[in-house]
Amino acid sequence: MGDLINLNRFRKRAVREEASRQAEINRASFGRTKSDRILEEQRTARANTMLDQHKIDGESAS
Secondary structure, eight states: OOOOOOHHHHHHHHHHHHHHHHHHHHHHHHOOOHHHHHHHHHHHHHHHHHHHHTOBTTBOOO
8 A cells, every 4th residue: 555645644744845935935935134124214205295295274285
């Protein structure tokens, strides 16, 4: 007879490997340094401030 294979162990290993691959992709896509995040927050805040300065009586100019 052939070797017995525990299917639950096989499935769990496959899920873990897939999660590991997805995590690697996410680290490459979304991984940013703290200085990059702070710079992006500052740019967003500045853009929002500039946009708010162009409003007329609390309404948008368009």
